[in-house]
Amino acid sequence: MTPFTQLRAIAAPIPLANVDTDMLAPAAFLKTVSRQGLGRALFHAARFNASGAERPEFPLNREPWRHARILVSLENFGCGSSREHAPWALLDFGIRCVIAVSFADIFYSNCCKNGILPIALERQVVDQLLVDAADAKTAELAIDLQQQTITRSNGEIVPFVIDSQRRARLLSGADDISETLAHSAAIASYEERVRADTPWLATTPLLAWRDA
Amino acid sequence: MSARTLYDKVWDAHAIADLGGGEWLLYIDRHFLYEVTSPQAFEGLRAAGRKVRRPDLTLAVADHNVPTENRGGGLAAIRDSDSRTQVATLERNAAEFGLPYAALTSARHGIVHVIGPEQGLTLPGATIVCGDSHTSTHGAFGALAFGIGTSEAEHVLATQTLIQKRSKTMLIRIDGELGLGVSAKDIILHIIGVIGAGGGNGHVIEYAGSAIDALDMAGRMTICNMSIEAGARAGMIAPDEKAFAWLEGRPCAPRGSAFDRAKAHWRELRSDAGAVYDRVVEIDAAQIAPMVTWGTSPEAVTTISGVTPDPEAESDPARRARVASMLRYMGLAPGQPLSGLPVDVVFIGSCTNSRIEDLRAAAAVAKGRRVAEKVRALVVPGSAAVKAQGEQEGLDLVFRDAGFEWRDAGCSMCLGLNPDRLAPGERCASTSNRNFEGRQGPGGRTHLVSPAMAAAAAIAGRLVDVRSFLA
Ligand code: SF4
Numbered sequence: 001m002t003p004f005t006q007l008r009a010i011a012a013p014i015p016l017a018n019v020d021t022d023m024l025a026p027a028a029f030l031k032t033v034s035r036q037g038l039g040r041a042l043f044h045a046a047r048f049n050a051s052g053a054e055r056p057e058f059p060l061n062r063e064p065w066r067h068a069r070i071l072v073s074l075e076n077f078g079c080g081s082s083r084e085h086a087p088w089a090l091l092d093f094g095i096r097c098v099i100a101v102s103f104a105d106i107f108y109s110n111c112c113k114n115g116i117l118p119i120a121l122e123r124q125v126v127d128q129l130l131v132d133a134a135d136a137k138t139a140e141l142a143i144d145l146q147q148q149t150i151t152r153s154n155g156e157i158v159p160f161v162i163d164s165q166r167r168a169r170l171l172s173g174a175d176d177i178s179e180t181l182a183h184s185a186a187i188a189s190y191e192e193r194v195r196a197d198t199p200w201l202a203t204t205p206l207l208a209w210r211d212a
Numbered sequence: 213m214s215a216r217t218l219y220d221k222v223w224d225a226h227a228i229a230d231l232g233g234g235e236w237l238l239y240i241d242r243h244f245l246y247e248v249t250s251p252q253a254f255e256g257l258r259a260a261g262r263k264v265r266r267p268d269l270t271l272a273v274a275d276h277n278v279p280t281e282n283r284g285g286g287l288a289a290i291r292d293s294d295s296r297t298q299v300a301t302l303e304r305n306a307a308e309f310g311l312p313y314a315a316l317t318s319a320r321h322g323i324v325h326v327i328g329p330e331q332g333l334t335l336p337g338a339t340i341v342c343g344d345s346h347t348s349t350h351g352a353f354g355a356l357a358f359g360i361g362t363s364e365a366e367h368v369l370a371t372q373t374l375i376q377k378r379s380k381t382m383l384i385r386i387d388g389e390l391g392l393g394v395s396a397k398d399i400i401l402h403i404i405g406v407i408g409a410g411g412g413n414g415h416v417i418e419y420a421g422s423a424i425d426a427l428d429m430a431g432r433m434t435i436c437n438m439s440i441e442a443g444a445r446a447g448m449i450a451p452d453e454k455a456f457a458w459l460e461g462r463p464c465a466p467r468g469s470a471f472d473r474a475k476a477h478w479r480e481l482r483s484d485a486g487a488v489y490d491r492v493v494e495i496d497a498a499q500i501a502p503m504v505t506w507g508t509s510p511e512a513v514t515t516i517s518g519v520t521p522d523p524e525a526e527s528d529p530a531r532r533a534r535v536a537s538m539l540r541y542m543g544l545a546p547g548q549p550l551s552g553l554p555v556d557v558v559f560i561g562s563c564t565n566s567r568i569e570d571l572r573a574a575a576a577v578a579k580g581r582r583v584a585e586k587v588r589a590l591v592v593p594g595s596a597a598v599k600a601q602g603e604q605e606g607l608d609l610v611f612r613d614a615g616f617e618w619r620d621a622g623c624s625m626c627l628g629l630n631p632d633r634l635a636p637g638e639r640c641a642s643t644s645n646r647n648f649e650g651r652q653g654p655g656g657r658t659h660l661v662s663p664a665m666a667a668a669a670a671i672a673g674r675l676v677d678v679r680s681f682l683a
Contacts, residue, residue, distance in 0.1 A: 015530055015533075016530070016533075016534065017530060017531070017534055018409055018410070018509050018511075018534070020509075020648045022646075022648040022649065022650060022651055023648070023649065026650055026654075027627050027628045027629050027650070027651070028628065028629075028654070030248050030276075030629060031248075031277070031292075031294035031295060031297075031298055031629065032251075032294075033251035033252070033255070033297065033298060033301050034251075034252065034255075035252045035255075035362075045649060045650055045654065074530055075410055076409060076410030076413065076443060079409055079410065079443060080345065080646065080648060081344070081345050081359075081646075082249065082343055082344055082345040082347075082359035082360060082361055083248070083249060083343075083361075084249065084252070084343075084361040084362040084363060085249075087361075102410060102413060103413075104410070104413065104443055105379075105413060105414060105443070105445050106345060106358075106359055106360065106361060106445075109361065109364070110361035110362075110363070110364075113361060113363035113364065114363070163233055163234065163377075164232075164233045165231065165232065165233035165234070165235045168233075176363075176367055176375060177260070177262070177366065177367050177370050177371060180237060180367065180370075180371045180373055180375065181370070181371060183228075183229050183237055183371075183373075184371075186228055186229050186237070187228065187237075187239070187265075187371065187372065187373060190228045190239055191239075191372075194239075198225075198337070198474075198477065199466075199470065200335060200465070200466040200470060200471075200474045201241045201335065201337070201338055203268045203269070204242075204268055204269060204333060204464045205463070205464055206267075206268055206269075206270075206271055206312035206333075206464065207267060207268050207310075207312060209312050209313075209314075209320075
């Protein structure tokens with residue numbers, strides 16, 4: 001995963017609550033077997049008309065927001081399905097940071113796994129950033145994950161909170177799986193204990209199935 | 213030890229290493245995979261040269277992309293080439309990594325959240341994950357079950373664990389008796405209406421109370437299934453004798469004395485007296501009416517005798533715009549009654565409402581009646597086993613005689629990934645779980661309802677109070 005340290009970029013306003021994963025990555029785009037190339041899926045119904053042409057009124061179709069690398073939105077961003085296609089679509093479009101009032105849990109964790117920084121802020125602060133983002137002159141924000149700050153175009157600094165573990169992983173771009181594999185002994189001894197204490201959980205007869 | 217909730221007990225039994233900062237390594241007992249969210253996980257394993265740690269705890273099945281007609285034709289009968297590729301990729305990955313696979317033509321095939329319990333893979337006290345948010349379904353048995361992303365699925369495949377933080381807990385108590393024609397689906401739609409689509413964010417919900425105790429296992433699964441529509445990480449219900457009886461004899465459940473030993477353990481899986489929750493919500497079952505959604509979020513819900521809201525009544529500008537845009541998308545006016553709204557399509561199916569009990573409830577309404585002219589009505593059993601059971605009970609005939617289509621198992625019209633989908637502008641009474649824009653097909657308009665309400669809508673050709681059919 002690409003580490004996230006600092007980002008200075010255009011923020012695009014998406015002043016909606018409950019932006020769901022079907023908006024971020026509609027079902028029609030889920031038939032891919034790859035992580036790449038989902039940028040066109042992002043907000044597809046809102047960005048393109050039925051014949052595939054851009055809808056000029058949608059922010060991501062306008063200058064300078066078509067180069068946005070930050071989104072600003074409202075409550076419960078990323079609600080709905082667990083599809084990681086939603087962060088993949090954001091990433092492929094170029095978005096590395098989403099600022100919102102709140103996030104759906106699975107989406108939040110999917111973002112962190114893909115080097116996208118989710119920042120949750122009070123509604124009042126978000127409303128201010130939405131105003132910034134809506135004006136091309138103030139739409140550029142500078143984000144510093146090390147310092148946990150957002151710097152507005154007028155120089156004002158907005159602090160944000162993210163838990164220390166997630167921050168550390170985003171900063172280093174760590175591979176979770178290799179870190180976990182370092183705990184293999186603990187995993188094996190746990191499995192040993194399950195075999196003794198709750199054997200019904202320890203295995204299944206599935207390998208004896210002959211369906212394939 | 214202080215009083216613990218059901219969630220605490222399952223969490224504590226699976227948290228195997230403290231990673232600091234509130235993060236733990238959580239052991240996963242069962243991992244389900246399907247064709248849409250898994251290809252990239254296998255690609256990741258291959259790229260890193262990793263194996264699957266515990267194939268015996270893993271089950272793969274293709275359900276989202278599969279057509280619900282001509283199942284006997286198997287893979288070759290999937291006409292859409294992208295869909296066929298995805299299913300073929302799952303088959304290949306299962307074979308390459310040595311994973312159990314429920315083939316399309318197998319008697320064990322079905323929607324992943326229907327077959328997990330059906331096969332006895334879902335057990336009380338287990339941790340269960342799948343790259344699908346409706347994994348919360350399995351919590352009906354007292355399992356801790358939640359949806360994960362593809363990167364997390366890869367993590368589970370490689371390590372049989374996940375990195376997790378403990379969730380907050382919410383108790384939703386529903387006491388009292390449900391009225392005639394009111395089902396588990398109405399309970400959960402009512403709850404989402406009360407706490408909102410983000411009301412459960414960060415929480416695991418435990419459902420309890422006499423109305424939950426009175427529900428059959430299918431109803432409990434319906435409720436836990438839609439926990440995610442309230443934003444909750446998972447939903448759980450303490451397992452009782454009804455749950456144990458349901459599981460006994462299932463292919464992958466323990467047998468004989470092993471079952472008795474398990475049962476003794478499972479009886480401890482309930483929240484202790486005095487256990488503290490971060491939030492408690494109390495609901496009177498007698499107040500719940502048949503529900504129907506009017507917008508494009510499950511929280512946009514009212515009773516069948518209700519009307520759509522007026523955006524002008526919203527003081528918050530963002531909410532006002534949202535209500536207005538939902539009404540526009542749904543082709544509805546402010547203050548419009550839901551009852552009487554003509555429907556084009558009726559869909560009875562999905563992991564929310566495709567179990568035999570759901571089909572029986574719909575059949576009871578459909579029996580001896582006719583689907584209204586011009587309405588296309590689909591009944592899609594959740595699994596091959598549900599389909600076979602339905603046919604044994606003659607439900608297929610009840611539905612067919614009434615003019616419903618009787619299909620093969622799959623996700624079908626729950627989402628627009630397979631041939632069953634809405635055309636733009638079509639209005640559908642659906643027993644599925646999500647009414648997002650375009651969910652059932654681009655431009656499609658979804659009204660979420662219970663199976664009995666869906667059947668009644670099919671007969672009447674419009675949204676209607678099912679109670680008028682039952683009196
Ligand atoms: S039936 Fe619908 S919600 Fe359930 S697993 Fe399939 S697509 Fe997802």
